Amino acid sequence: MVAEEIAHLQKLQEYDLKILVLKNRLDALPLGVARLQGEAEEKKKEVEEKKKIIQNAELAQRKLELELQEKEEQIKKFQLQLNEAKTNKEYTVFLHEIEEAKKENSLKESKILEMMSEQDTLRRDEEKEQILLKEANEKFLEKKKEAAAEMETLKSQLREEEGRRKLLAVDIAEAALSLYERVRKTKKNGLVIAQIKDGTCSGCFMKLPSTVVENVKKGKDFVLCENCSTILYLAEQ
Ligand SMILES: [Zn+2]
Structure with a gap:
């Protein structure tokens, strides 16, 4: 009786492990897509910042060009005044102004x-950076598409495995199934049932007391590993 249920539980665990792998993959896929999306957004920000820096630089240049133009106008005025200078002193003053303005403009x-x-x-x-942004966007969109396709496949595989599991569970005795589920709730790695190999639990690799191995051999009831609480079985069962 126990032996028969052990065989069922082994099969059940096989399905559950497959289901676990599929679910983990399903959980991980969106994370990979989100990471690439984040990278593309980061690149976009960098490009926008660069654009802003360029805009500011252009504005600063335009301001300086305007100043240069104003100074040129001023030089023209001084030139007129110079031509109309009545005294040497006036002439020297305008000439000096013109030279100063020209010097300033040359610097500008x-x-x-x-x-x-x-x-x-x-x-x-x-x-x-625009090229890098384009590449990052393409990478993101490609991954998104790939992930969507893979998720569809995974979901259909998951439905299949869950269907098989459901069918099998119907055949398992209530007590065995509820023990299995109880143990499963405590196991993140999905290992609920483990074989005894050379007197050792293959769930946690601890040497089992001989009384435990004897009890498993008798096959009257389910025996749990005292260390890791997995349901134990022997190959010959
Ligand atoms: Zn163990």
Whole structure:
């Protein structure tokens, strides 16, 4: 009687382990997709930040160009005043103003050139980041598609295994089944029933007392490992 139920429980455990693997895979799949989505979002943020930096650099350049233009206007005015200077002193003053303004503008012009070169570097960086973003997005979408397809397969396999398990469970005696379920609730790895090999529990690899092995041999009742609480059986049963 016990021997027959042990054979059932072995089969039941086989299904349960398959179900466990399928469920773990089903749980893990969305995590992988979410990780790639997070990476793509991170890349998008980087590109947007780079764009903002470029925009600010362009604004700063435009401001400087405007200042340069104003200064040019000023130089023209000084030039007119210079031409109409009535005294040497006035002439010297305007000439000095013009020279100062030209010096300032020359500095501004080199600054603008520097800014333009910096922006070229920034734009090249942005292009590279755009490519990385595109790649990250493609990777994410591909994984999403793959995961969706795999999940469908896994779900159908799961339904199949659960169907088999249900059919088998109907044939198992109530006491054996409830013992199995009780033990199963305490086992994260799904190992509910374990074979005795060389007097050792193959669930926890502890040497079993000979009385325990004897009780299993008698086959009158279910015997649990005192250490790991798995249901024990012997191969010859
Ligand atoms: Zn054990």
